[in-house]
């Protein structure tokens with residue numbers, strides 16, 4: 001029945017090997033009579049062509065075998081019968097691999113032959129046990145097994161089996177678990193590989209990858225070791241040509257977003273020292289919300305162990321919004337100075353009013369010199385985080401400490417009460433000797449609320465904001481990411497932020513907050529503020545209910561007292577002043593200056609006076625719905641009436657199509673049109689030439705130097721000199737010294753300098 005198989009004849013060959021004859025041209029015609037041409041005719045040296053059948057639409061051998069499975073009887077489903085035709089070599093491999101799974105062995109590619117035209121004419125696929133072990137005494141599964149299939153080409157560039165050996169000289173696997181151990185069955189196909197790459201790029205651990213692929217529960221034939229080695233290979237691939245990939249990515253980003261700015265600082269060799277970048281949206285956001293900026297750094301986000309600094313602000317929806325990111329080689333004052341000054345120059349020189357950083361002294365010094373106008377404060381979040389680290393034992397020992405400590409630094413706004421509270425806290429928990437707390441108290445003006453109530457912080461110091469750079473990025477960026485992946489993931493992170501912002505915009509537009517107090521000023525607040533800020537406003541309005549106006553004076557001064565009796569009346573007394581024109585209201589508590597939202601005292605007075613709207617000078621634009629409307633212009637750019645760049649492109653194509661297709665074009669019109677187009681084309685070419693240097697690189701002014709990646713840090717672990725090998729050499733040398741063999745000693749010591757022999761390759765060479 002082999003003879004009738006798909007128009008193939010079987011003829012015994014001189015060597016006794018079964019050779020197959022094939023009538024390619026008659027395939028599908030079903031003539032019944034088959035042509036009989038000698039084998040050699042289509043193994044001619046002149047053969048050339050594609051690597052596999054193209055677009056033949058023929059059923060694959062695997063599908064055919066499955067279809068015919070019922071009629072096979074005792075025979076394996078994927079019996080690799082002689083003459084079986086495949087569309088490609090890969091298909092043949094897959095087919096034979098399935099057969100080997102059924103039988104219980106593994107396969108690999110054997111010898112092949114390629115002719116002068118680089119056209120493969122012969123391919124052996126052999127049993128994994130084929131061949132001899134490399135060394136007599138090495139551990140090897142090779143037993144010189146002869147089982148194999150030999151593939152030759154069909155005339156239409158497919159393959160067919162010309163030789164099949166089915167006997168093995170070794171035991172076969174009998175169970176699923178054993179079968180899995182053959183490398184060919186644990187093989188990961190390219191689609192799965194892509195999937196693994198995606199997972200790894202998204203910070204999924206190898207263990208999780210295995211469990212997603214079903215490796216751990218045995219539902220997949222893939223083994224953990226294989227996944228591991230694939231992951232290692234992917235990581236290697238990722239690292240390769242990192243700088244080229246990064247440059248390409250940045251250029252791409254820049255084409256999509258013409259407002260984007262990238263600044264690089266390189267050393268003499270062209271190696272990147274620092275890199276700072278901001279997208280168009282970042283810059284526009286900075287315009288609206290750049291008066292308060294927090295800056296802090298995070299580690300272990302990239303392969304080069306470069307600290308990554310993040311400029312973050314808060315938008316009108318009270319969300320963190322990114323202004324820019326900077327990769328630094330080290331964290332010296334000089335590095336920060338570069339970062340801050342470049343950041344300011346990207347943002348058109350507009351300095352923030354307040355800059356909040358962590359407790360890093362270098363950052364503080366850099367901020368002082370580069371942004372002298374800005375007030376520098378410590379970020380409350382970092383202070384608390386450090387406190388948790390240093391005072392962990394106190395936190396866990398007394399459960400009341402956390403509550404009292406946090407209350408003290410969150411709600412107390414009077415200096416006297418803060419200082420008294422601090423001292424009593426130290427006394428109560430016996431913390432008088434704590435050095436960290438001593439330092440904190442000494443530097444209280446840098447972080448404690450009472451000392452900068454009048455400093456505008458846009459709520460960045462409030463409890464709701466708990467987002468350090470590390471906190472925000474760790475979900476997005478895999479540890480030890482190469483630079484291009486880092487940049488890509490960082491921009492993905494930004495898209496995600498944008499998405500959150502769009503959601504809030506949508507909700508602000510459509511979701512109305514219920515009216516709670518029904519006072520006229522509430523209605524006005526609802527009109528102007530975004531949803532989140534309206535929430536803040538309503539909370540303050542609620543608080544205002546607890547105050548009573550104790551005294552008023554003619555010049556618009558109001559004395560307010562908290563009605564609750566438990567509170568210290570002296571501390572709860574405050575003075576509110578309304579300007580004569582009713583366009584400004586001020587309060588001694590300083591909350592408005594700090595946050596930009598009216599405090600409860602001011603609201604109490606405004607409600608008392610039945611004011612219908614928030615005073616003009618107390619309505620900060622950055623919290624209103626209208627704050628970021630300038631962002632709309634980002635995509636429209638220079639030609640606002642033609643929409644986005646994409647829209648402009650399609651409009652251009654449409655116009656050209658219309659001109660070219662709707663009617664006859666007279667000669668003179670054709671010439672003039674072509675002239676105009678040619679002119680536009682050459683103009684754009686000139687323009688693109690001048691815009692070539694898209695990325696500003698500092699220090700790379702010599703033309704012969706190309707950009708290079710930063711150096712990778714040395715791997716941690718046992719230093720080379722303590723390795724077993726050098727220990728052995730040390731023993732040898734000592735022995736030689738004892739025996740007096742000086743020449744051997746010299747030889748060995750030279751050898752030891754370079755144990756691998758030859759040149760030692762540096763890390764960047766390997767990259």
Ligand SMILES: [Zn+2]
Pocket residue numbers: 105127128129130145146147167168169170
């Ligand atoms: Zn075998």
Ligand SMILES: [Zn+2]
Pocket residue numbers: 574587588589590591599600601602
């Ligand atoms: Zn107040």
